[in-house]
Amino acid sequence: MKALLKRREFSLFIFILFTVFVISLRAPRFLEWSNLYDILNDTAILIMVAIGQFMVITSGNGGIDLSVASGIALTGMIVGMLNQYHPEIPIGVIILIAMFVGLILGSFNGILVAYAGIPPIITTLGTMSIYRGFVFVLSKGEWVSADEMSNSFRHLPHGTPFGVTNIILFAIIVVVLAYIFTTRTKTGREIYGIGGNRTAAQYVGINIRKISFMVYAISGVIVGLAGLLWVSRYASAQNDTAMGFELQTVAACVIGGVAIMGGSGTVPGVVLGAIFLGIINNALPVVNLSPFYQMAIQGFVIIFAIVANTVVGRKTQASLARKAKV
C-alpha cells in the first residue's frame, strides 16, 4: 500500500479522478457510462501509439519518434487504397499488411538512428516529412471516402465480438504485451538500461544498437496498426490524417511520468497519461467552451498536469530522503 502511494502513477490516477469530478460539476452527463466508453474509444489509438513513443523515449540518447502521425497517415492511405481497389482482401490480411508497412517505416527510423547514428529528432523530423510526402504522392491529393471502403474494413474498429469494441481490444492487447515486455523480459528491461546510462549498458554487454533499432521498429508496428484503425474508424483516408498527433503522444508520455531524457517510465503511467489527455479533449466541448479556446486551454492543462506531477514527485522524494536520513 505504501509502495502504491509513492508511485507516480497513483498520484496521476487521483488527479484524473479529481479532473473528472470537476468536469462533472459543470456537465453531469460527462459521468455517464456511455460518455466514458466513448472517451475510451476515442483514446484507444492514442494509448497504443503513446506506448510505442514511450519505448522510444525510454531508450534515451534523445530518443523521440516524431514520425508517428505521418506514419499513421501513410499506412492508413496504403491500406485504404488497397481496400478501395481490392475489397476482396480479407480484413485479417489487411491488419497484417498494415503492421508490416508500419514495421518498414519504423525500421527505417531505427536504421538511421541506431546504425547511421543520426540524432533521433533529426531522423524523425525528416521521416515525418517524407512519410507525409508519400501520402500525397500515393493519393495524388485525393481522399479515400467511406463509400469506397468495404463494410468489413469500415466495421473493424466498431465490431464487438469480445464484448468491447475491437479498437479498445487492440489497445488492451498492445498495453498488456507492452507491460509484459517492459517488466518481465530481458530485452524489455535493457531499454531502461540503455536509456538510463549508455556507458554502463555498454559495459555490461548490452547490444545498444540492436535495442535502439528495436524500439523504433516496435513503434512502427504500432503505428501501422494505428493507421489502419484510424482510417477505418473515421471511414476516410485523407492527406492530413492525424496531423499534429505526434505531439499528443509525447504529451501523454510526459504526463504519464516518462522521463524525457530516458531510462524511466512505465506502461501504466503512459496509459493514464493518454487517458487524461482523452478526458481533456472530450471534456472541453462538453463544458461548452468556445472551440477557439480549446487548443490553448488544452496546452495549459497539459503543462499544469506535468508541473503538478513533477512537484508531487519531487515532494515525495524529498520527504523520503528526509526519512532516510533520520
Add this chain to the structure above:
Amino acid sequence: MNELILELRGVSKSFPGIKALDRVDFKIRSGEVHALIGENGAGKSTLVKILTGIYQPDEGEIVLNGKRVEFKNPIVSQEAGIAAIHQEATMFPMLSVVENIYMGHHLKNRFGFVNWKQMRKNTKYLLSRLGLDINPNILVKDLSTAQRHMVEIVKALSLNANIIIMDEPTSAFSMRETEELYKIIRQLREEGKAIIFISHKFEDIYEIADYFTVLRDGRYVGEGVVSETPQDKIINMMVGRSLTQMFPKIDVEIGDVVMEVRNLSLNGLFEDISFELHRGEILGFFGLIGAGRSEVMESIFGIVKPERGSISLGGEEIVINSPDDAIKRGIGYVPEDRQTEGTILSMNIRENVTLPIIDKLSGRGILNRIKENEITNKYGKRMEIKASSWEQLVNNLSGGNQQKVVLAKWLATEPRILILDEPTKGIDVATKSRVHEFISELAAQGLGIILVSSEIPEILGMSDNIVVMHEGRITARFKREEASSEDLLKAAMGTSLERAI
C-alpha cells in the same frame, strides 16, 4: 592459492595521436590484491578497458589460466570471470539495486521471463554475505556513493568474477566507508579472488595491497611487494624523479580580515559556522565526506541561502543572493566536481575562462574577442594549461588540465577571496604539485584562500590555519604549527576540541 591466473604480455594500444599502452606486461595471481599505480594518463584506465573487453589490444596477448584468450567484447571478458568497477558512473540511477546488479544478465524463469523473485533473493543473499545493509528494491539514485560502490562489488560477485578491478574506489569515501571496503576486499581475498586495485592514495595501497605494478606514460616500469617497498621508491617509479617539495608553501605575512563569517546556519546541513579569513591566508577546511564543508562554501557563494548568520566583507555586512553577486564582490569558487560544476565540457578553453567575466569583456553587448583572447592567454599561460590551442574543447583535456582551466577561469575574475573545494582530487602527482604552487603564489599576492580538502597531508602542508568540521559543526581549529594528523582526524570524527574563543 596464489597461482598465476591472468597475464598480459607485451600489450600495446594506440589512439590517434597517443600511444596509450606500449608493450605492457602485467600478472595477477589469485588471492592477491594488486595495486596498479601510475599518474593520470599512465595507461591504467586503458589497461582496465582491455581487460574488460571494451578495447582490443593492437599487439600482445592475454593469457588466462595458461590459455591465450581474446576479449572481443565485454561479455567475453565477463564470462571469463573478470568484472570491473569503473571510475565513471556505470550505474543506472533510475533503476533498483536488484536491476543494477542483473542488468545485461537478468535471470529468467522456465518461461523465458525475467525472474524477479530469484534475482531479489540472490541480491539479498549477496548483500548479507558482505554484511551490507542495503534495501535491494531502493533506486540507486537514492544511495550514497559508497553504497553504490558496494552494489557494484555485489554485481561483480553475482557474475562469479574471479578477478575484480576497482578503479579509485575510495576517492569519495568517508573513513568508515573506506574501512568497510577494506573489510570486504580482505574477505574476497580470503576467498581466493584476485583484486586489481587502482588508487592515487598511498594509505590505501599500503593498507590493502599485497603487490604492485607501476605504469608510466603507457609503459611498464616495475613491480614489487608493497610491504617491502618504501613510498619514496614507488613515487620515484611513478614520476621518474623524486618529488622533493610536495607542498611548496611560501611564508606569507597574514594581513587584515577580508571576510568574516558569523554563526552561519542552514537547517540540517550546518550550524553556527564562524570564522575569519585574512589577506594572504590559506584557511584549510578539513572534514570527512558529508561534514557539510561544501554546503558552507556554497552558501557563501550564494548558491544556497543560509537561514541564519552573517557574512562581512572588509568589515561591511553583506547579503549574497546569487553566484553573480559573489563574483562581483570578489569571491571565486572552484567546486569539487569539475566535470559537472566547474567547466562546461562542450565549450573550448577560451569560452570557459572568460565565462564569468563575459559582462566585463562586452562593450554595448558585443563581446570583445581581442580582449577575450588576451585574458585567456594571460591566465592560460600562467596556469600552464597544456593544449594545442585555446580553442581546444575542455572535454578533450586531461583531468589535471581541466582543473587548471577552472583555476584560470576564477583567476580571470580577479577575486579577493578564492574558495577551492578539493582542488587536487583525482589529479596526478605532478599536476597536483603545480596546483599547490599556484595556491601558494596566489596567497602571496594577497588573496584570502579557503582550501577545502579531505587529504590530511594537503591540509597540513598548505594551510596557515585549519578549521575542522564534523556533521555540520566546527569541532576544532588549529594554527599551522599546532596541528597534527591525529588531532585533525579525531576532530573530523567528532571529538570536539573546540576551545572557547
